Amino acid sequence: MWFTKFQFMKKSFLTPGPSELYFTVEDHLKTALKENICEVSHRSKIFQQTFLHTVNELRTLLNLPQNFHVVFTASATEVWERIIENLSAKHTYHLVNGSFSSKFYEFAVQLQRQALKYQVPENQGFDLEKINPPAETELICLTHNETSTGVSMPIADIDAIRKKYPEALIALDMVSSAPYPELNWESIDTAFFSVQKCFGLPAGLGVWIFNEKCVAKAQALQQSGQSLGTYHSIPSLLSNAVKNETPETPNVLGIYLLGKVAEDMNRRGAAVIRQDTNYKAALLYSVLEKSNVFKPAVKEKKFRSQTVVVAEAAPENIKKILEEAEKQHIIIGTGYGKLKDTQIRIANFPTHSKEVIEKVANMIQNFS
């Protein structure tokens, strides 16, 4: 490590993205520079090997079936746009319970789709019975983990939606949960995430996963005369991905680092990461349940996120705990948007150690 002398005052970022860098990132950066990763052509063998390595490590980590393709965008925000452009002509249906699921819906509106939404208040999950996309729905947009409010969608609910609506494409936003959830991939057609959350990487890269049903849909839309966009349309991305390349000069360093961190995570094992995440989340929810000051913002246990734990309290206590944490060099996330003064968001990502989460749990427990 380069900064041994600074370690003593190194801050811990328990913010829900950008967040703490994965603990191996500095070393990988050093290797990347040594190996000229930022300098080689994005049409070179070295790049193609890097691309393939990253995709393969992600396949292993996410247990991704072979009929899914993996491509890279600049952000998960970009993927919202590309999904609407490439996988719908008119009719999209969105489950909305916070700022990010709402933006996915708004993107469909801005792209002039006839977008419908089933919305519930912040910090709440969805009633399966009330999910009723009309027959003409082409695309159902789900958010596994609503980063703004810490509400997670149970895997069983995703499976149930697929069972009830086998025709429509199902898109899943996994921005702040991947690689945590153990998905049944047959229940979804496309998924995406960005790398500055659970992967602990510098921001500026999105990962977009889609299956053959998505490819067929995009081709059908194109044949019907619809523009799918340009370089980041599914046909363009795919024709490059089969060569382990990207249409444009991409964030090469980001793709390299993602592959290295995914490899590190595979060495640890997805099951162990999941177990550790559950342990740390349980610890946080347990002290929140017992606290007289802080409460879990999500009341129904089955909807509580394991990766973004949100607590609510009176504004003066929110302010105080953020300050107390900062004195201990721990940066906790504030509430999102209008919830800024009444909530905190604690990221519980793979890079966040048990020690630092225990420290925060103690802080909540001993708060007075």
Added chain:
Amino acid sequence: MWFTKFQFMKKSFLTPGPSELYFTVEDHLKTALKENICEVSHRSKIFQQTFLHTVNELRTLLNLPQNFHVVFTASATEVWERIIENLSAKHTYHLVNGSFSSKFYEFAVQLQRQALKYQVPENQGFDLEKINPPAETELICLTHNETSTGVSMPIADIDAIRKKYPEALIALDMVSSAPYPELNWESIDTAFFSVQKCFGLPAGLGVWIFNEKCVAKAQALQQSGQSLGTYHSIPSLLSNAVKNETPETPNVLGIYLLGKVAEDMNRRGAAVIRQDTNYKAALLYSVLEKSNVFKPAVKEKKFRSQTVVVAEAAPENIKKILEEAEKQHIIIGTGYGKLKDTQIRIANFPTHSKEVIEKVANMIQNFS
């Protein structure tokens, strides 16, 4: 520097992008990590200061008037798409003389514009008399430096086009020349570049510059019912930029590094960078003119790029000089696409030292 022990075998990348990292990048990366640049929120003061610093350094370096806005995208490729989406309803006109100017045109076609082009063969410039966009043209798309063939557009020609067509918006691709050209900013409305060329930075960031006339055009198109896209529409980018923010979580590290390198370049001075570039280019063209083996690929001197010097020769000599250079740890760019076997492209960017360019010039001079 971290890699003193590897320096002796460090390669020089004289490729036209990705290319050699600017010589200060490693140190800035180190500082970025120390200052948690990858970890802070993109809604924080630290990010806003970073954004503002980068924009201000670019304004100085490019001598950019205040009526131009600076925003960030993922690549210059993305900007092609955003310009067509935001600044045209139907009629675009393109000057095409290589792969990249051609792609700009193709993007307009894919976005279903009635795109027209005036095309000349590779390695040639345009005849001012033959540039005749029809009256209904909304957007004229120019490429200052065609990276695939080393053809540059004289600044006087850009000025002449503006004078003749004061109504249409003029877009300028400066991907592989910025910050070299000393533009008359009143002659163009929007310009863009990526950072892995002359700025010597890791790929994954585009810079998009546009004036108030562009903002008005985008607003008018939106009011007419046209979709401008979503998060990277001009209104969305601008409403965030006034807060020194971006719509999405951007490539924060890339924005930080760009600001630092632009600051380094300002310390050196744009005039000095220009002078050094001219000196190094003159050296290369001079040995190419005298060589019996290699010839400048661009015959007309006024169209020769100062930042991407392209030479042609018989395939066996192209192969041989690439190999000879590699033995000396110098990576020279191959010809682009179908010109791969008959041309070489030598990047002459600010980070490329006089010494390494002199080495290449000697190699050409002594080639046998």
